[in-house]
Amino acid sequence: MIVRSLSNLWLTLAGGLLLAACFAFAPGTLGWLALAAGCAVLVGLLGAFALRGRGWPQRALDLLAMALAGWTVVASRTFAGSTLRWLSVGESFALLGLGVLSTLLGQLQLRAAIERALRRPADGRGPALPPSSRRSSHRLVGRV
Amino acid sequence: MRIRGPLADSYGAAAAMVVAALVPYLGLSAAIQPLTPLLVKQLHTSQQTLNLTTGMANAAYAVGTVLAVQLAQHLPQRRMLVLYASLFVIGSVLAAWAPDLGAFIAGHVLQGLCTSLMLIAAVPPLVIGWPVQKLRYTVVIMNMCIFGAVAAGPTVGGVQAAAHGWRPLFWIIAAIGGVALLLSLLTYEDAPPVDRSAPWDILAVGLAASGCVAAFYGASELATHAFLDAATFGPLLGGLGLIVLLVIHQYTGRRPLLTVRRLASTLPVAGILLAICSAATSVSAIELVGALLQHKQQPLHTGLLFLPEFGGAALSAALFGLVYRTRLVHLLAVSGMVFLAGGIAVVLGVLPPTDVLTLVGSGLIGIGVGSSVAPALFIAGWSLASREVQRVFALVELLRAVAAFMIAPILMHLAQTVAASPQAGSRVALWICFGLATGGGALAVYLYVLGRVRPRAPDLEGWLEGERGAWPSPPLLDGIRGDTTDELLRGYARPRATRTG
Numbered sequence: 033m034i035v036r037s038l039s040n041l042w043l044t045l046a047g048g049l050l051l052a053a054c055f056a057f058a059p060g061t062l063g064w065l066a067l068a069a070g071c072a073v074l075v076g077l078l079g080a081f082a083l084r085g086r087g088w089p090q091r092a093l094d095l096l097a098m099a100l101a102g103w104t105v106v107a108s109r110t111f112a113g114s115t116l117r118w119l120s121v122g123e124s125f126a127l128l129g130l131g132v133l134s135t136l137l138g139q140l141q142l143r144a145a146i147e148r149a150l151r152r153p154a155d156g157r158g159p160a161l162p163p164s165s166r167r168s169s170h171r172l173v174g175r176v
Numbered sequence: 177m178r179i180r181g182p183l184a185d186s187y188g189a190a191a192a193m194v195v196a197a198l199v200p201y202l203g204l205s206a207a208i209q210p211l212t213p214l215l216v217k218q219l220h221t222s223q224q225t226l227n228l229t230t231g232m233a234n235a236a237y238a239v240g241t242v243l244a245v246q247l248a249q250h251l252p253q254r255r256m257l258v259l260y261a262s263l264f265v266i267g268s269v270l271a272a273w274a275p276d277l278g279a280f281i282a283g284h285v286l287q288g289l290c291t292s293l294m295l296i297a298a299v300p301p302l303v304i305g306w307p308v309q310k311l312r313y314t315v316v317i318m319n320m321c322i323f324g325a326v327a328a329g330p331t332v333g334g335v336q337a338a339a340h341g342w343r344p345l346f347w348i349i350a351a352i353g354g355v356a357l358l359l360s361l362l363t364y365e366d367a368p369p370v371d372r373s374a375p376w377d378i379l380a381v382g383l384a385a386s387g388c389v390a391a392f393y394g395a396s397e398l399a400t401h402a403f404l405d406a407a408t409f410g411p412l413l414g415g416l417g418l419i420v421l422l423v424i425h426q427y428t429g430r431r432p433l434l435t436v437r438r439l440a441s442t443l444p445v446a447g448i449l450l451a452i453c454s455a456a457t458s459v460s461a462i463e464l465v466g467a468l469l470q471h472k473q474q475p476l477h478t479g480l481l482f483l484p485e486f487g488g489a490a491l492s493a494a495l496f497g498l499v500y501r502t503r504l505v506h507l508l509a510v511s512g513m514v515f516l517a518g519g520i521a522v523v524l525g526v527l528p529p530t531d532v533l534t535l536v537g538s539g540l541i542g543i544g545v546g547s548s549v550a551p552a553l554f555i556a557g558w559s560l561a562s563r564e565v566q567r568v569f570a571l572v573e574l575l576r577a578v579a580a581f582m583i584a585p586i587l588m589h590l591a592q593t594v595a596a597s598p599q600a601g602s603r604v605a606l607w608i609c610f611g612l613a614t615g616g617g618a619l620a621v622y623l624y625v626l627g628r629v630r631p632r633a634p635d636l637e638g639w640l641e642g643e644r645g646a647w648p649s650p651p652l653l654d655g656i657r658g659d660t661t662d663e664l665l666r667g668y669a670r671p672r673a674t675r676t677g
Contacts, residue, residue, distance in 0.1 A: 082625050084656055091656075109607075 036090065036138055039080035043097055044131030046073045050104075051124035059116050063108045066120045070104035073097060073127065089137055097130045181364035187310050189363045191317050194298050196356035197261065198321040200268070200349040201291035205234065205581070206329020206459070207345065209466050210337040210475045218342070219277050224400045227585070229281045231396030233288035234581035235388040240292030241570040241577070242384040242422075245433055248297065248566060249374040253367040254360075257297040261357040264290035268353045272346035287349075294356070295573065300566040301367070303557075308636045315500050319493035319550040326459070327482075327489040327542045330466055334479015370566070377433040383422035388578065391415025395582045398589035412586075419578060426571075434571045435564050439556065442627030443649035444568070446620040447555035450509050451572055453616025454516060454548040455580035458541055460587045461520050461609045464602050465537070467588065468528040481534040488515075488542025496551055505551050506624075506631040512548025513617030515540050520610045527599045527606075544613070549576070558634045558646035628655035 050069040053062055080086070081094050104123045111119055183189035208215075208230055215226055247256055267286025274280035303314055336345040394412030401408045426436040439445070462482065469478045492512065499505055519540030523529045529537060553576075557568045587608060591601040624631070627650045634646035651657070 078622060082622070082656065086656075 035080055035083055036086055037135070039076055039094075040131055040134040040138060042076045042131075043073055043127060043134065046076075047124045047127030047129075047131055050120060051128060054117055054121045054124060059113050062120055063112070063116055066104055066108035066116070066123070069124075069127075070101045070108060073101035074105070077101070087141060089141070090134060093130055093134045093137065097127065097134075100126055100130070178366055179364060180366075181362045183359070183362040184365040186363065187306055187313075189359055190302055190306075191313065193356055193359035193363055194302050195317060195321050196352050196359060197264070197294040197298055198291060199325040200352045201233075201237070201264075201287045202322060203325040203329045203332060204287070204345070204349055205230070205237075206326045206462070207333030207336065209330070209463060210333040210470065210479060211342045211345070214337060214340065214342045215280075219274065219280055221277050224397075225277070227399045228393070228396040229284055231392040231581075231585070232281070232389070233284045234577065235392035236285045236289035237292045238388040238392075238574050238577040238581070239381075239385045240289045241296055241574045242381055242433065243289075244293045244296030245567055245570045246377060246381055247293075249370050249433075250372055250376070251369055253297055253301075253369065254364055255366070257294065258357070258360050258364065260290045260293040260297060261353065261360045264294065265350060265353045265357050268346065268350035272343055272350050274343075274346075292573065292577070296566060296570050298360075299569060303565055304562045304640060304642075308640055311636060312497050312500060315550065315554060316493045316497040318553075319496055319546055320490065323546050323549055324486060324489045324493060327485040327545065330462060330482035331479045331486060334475045334477075334482070338474065338476030338479070374433075375431055377429075380422060380426060380429075380433045383418050383425065384574065387415045387418030387422060389415070390418065391578065391582055395585040398585050403586075403589060403593070412582075419574075433567070434574075435560060435567045436571065438560055438564065439568065439571065441559065441649040441651050442623055442629050442654065443559045443647070444556040445652060446623040447509070447552040447559070448572055448575060449616055449623070450513065450552035450620045451549050451556070451576050452579040453612050453620075454513060454545055454552070455576045456583040457516055457520070457609045457613045457616070458545040459580040460584040461516075461523070461541060461606060462538070463584050463588060464591055464605050464609070465523050465529060465534065467591070468598065468602055469534065472528050481531060482538045484535050484539030485542035485545075488539045488544070489546035492543050492546030493550070495547065500551075500554070501633060501636060503631040503633045505555065505634070508547050509551040509555060510548075510617055510621055512544045512546070512551070513613050513620075514544070515547060516544030517610055517613040517617070519544055520606055520613060524603065524606050524610065527603055548617075558636075558639055559649040560645050561643055562639050563642045623652070626653045626655050627651070 046069045050066060053065045053069075057065060077094050077098050081091065081098075086094070100123060104120075104127075107116070107119050107123070212223065212226060215221070216223055219226075263286060267283045267290060269283070270279050271283030271287060274283065299318065302317075303311070306314070332345065336342060390411040392415070394408045394410065394415060397405070397408045397411070403409060423436055426432040426434045427440070428437075439448070462485065466478060466482070469481065473481075492508075496505075496508060499508055519537045519542075522533055522540060523537035525533055553569070553572050556572055557565050560568055587605040590608070591605040592598060593601065594604050595601040629650060632647045636646055638644060639646035
């Protein structure tokens with residue numbers, strides 16, 4: 033779970049920083065920053081994608097984000113000037129949006145998974161939560 | 177009465193036959209670029225017609241891989257090999273003699289078709305028909321035949337172009353074809369069809385033929401048409417679609433001609449991906465650099481600058497022979513992509529590249545292509561039982577040929593049109609090659625990670641028995657299959673431990 037949250041945070045941060053860079057730097061510098069942001073997102077998500085426990089909705093969002101990051105890398109070395117700036121603005125909004133969406137999805141799935149675990153009979157069938165953690169899980173659901 | 181040639185028990189003769197069968201056309205396909213101005217002038221034709229001729233010859237090469245598998249199912253294999261070698265000699269004589277353009281086209285297309293027919297008919301018996309000790313020489317020979325010949329092509333073409341003639345090279349090819357025919361007779365040992373009960377898969381052969389012809393036609397037309405012109409884009413896209421349809425048809429078929437379904441596991445897919453990316457990248461990069469140097473240097477000088485590519489291919493073939501029984505074979509295939517990307521990065525330094533950069537770059541590309549394609553081909557082949565090796569080689573060679581011979585014209589067209597000057601356009605095209613090499617290599621490694629593959633040394637004795645692969649190949653994405661969101665709870669609460677004892 034921690035890796036999933038971190039990868040979504042990584043995506044959101046990269047999108048946010050790139051958005052700030054779009055209005056703070058000249059297109060020449062912005063191109064290199066977009067390249068770095070695209071590579072960082074790609075590498076981060078490739079690492080996270082290889083781990084278990086993400087579920088197919090998160091994986092679909094990961095693939096979308098990786099495709100977008102790949103495009104960001106290509107566009108950063110292909111376009112220049114105001115085209116690059118406005119493309120980067122669009123890419124950063126999309127990365128930011130995907131990051132936020134992935135985080136929300138993660139929280140909703142976590143909540144659903146906890147509720148499923150709490151409903152399950154504690155007869156050894158299926159992965160039930162131990163009694164000690166049930167109390168903390170109730171608190172956890174309340175927090176989520 | 178069974179007929180046996182006097183050299184039927186000689187491994188050396190069988191290996192020499194394979195070399196003589198494969199080297200001529202594969203070398204020629206890479207040697208023809210510097211000879212193009214001479215061919216255009218002496219055959220009284222246009223650049224476009226010549227492009228179309230080489231495109232159709234390459235399409236015939238790609239189709240021949242599938243056709244050979246189909247014919248091997250129903251017809252005696254060694255007799256067919258003798259027939260293919262005879263047809264190759266006829267085609268080569270026709271192309272070398274070429275009283276007019278029509279004869280040249282027919283001869284050259286026949287050369288392409290017969291080379292892949294011979295590859296699929298002659299190579300599998302050399303791989304699986306001899307003791308495992310001979311496999312070391314076989315992998316080296318395969319590497320040198322396919323990639324060494326392609327690597328030597330630009331040098332041979334440059335030397336021939338410097339002599340202001342093209343026919344001597346074609347006559348030499350006809351002579352080597354004659355040697356292949358002679359050796360196929362001397363090593364003759366009757367072999368029955370693979371499986372007479374197998375269905376005639378006309379649809380598969382038809383899809384391969386129509387797909388390759390359409391795609392290569394579209395690629396050839398790029399010399400004189402825009403990319404989005406109906407004469408180029410339509411056939412290119414349609415041809416590619418037909419080849420994809422062929423793969424899907426073979427994947428879903430009940431008794432398919434090609435073993436696509438059994439190849440859909442981690443190691444073969446990674447191997448095929450490496451072979452495709454490496455072939456597409458290396459052929460395109462060498463053609464792009466060759467085209468840039470053509471206007472700057474004499475053909476002989478340009479040809480000699482590509483000589484290190486052959487040296488690199490020979491070096492990597494020797495290395496493959498050393499590590500083929502170890503787990504390093506996986507590393508060799510991936511490291512080839514690194515060398516390939518490195519070679520492209522070197523020639524990208526200055527465009528057109530200087531002599532030193534071309535020598536270093538072509539050497540690295542030679543090491544890269546030799547280290548990646550043949551090991552990748554064997555990684556795919558060793559993942560299935562040895563009796564499937566003919567079908568595996570056919571599929572890999574079909575896809576490799578489509579990638580190598582179709583992407584190069586597209587990138588050449590891009591280099592001419594995408595920027596203000598050919599140098600700037602070539603830079604963009606070479607960056608794409610660099611991306612293909614690095615991306616293909618990285619994706620192959622990633623497939624290993626997603627499949628949780630621990631590279632192993634191949635069990636070749638077990639593989640040669642014919643019932644199982646040389647190593648277990650996990651299903652694609654085995655490491656992340658079936659994960660559920662319940663695993664999200666990991667880190668918050670642990671499943672209840674079951675007490676035993």
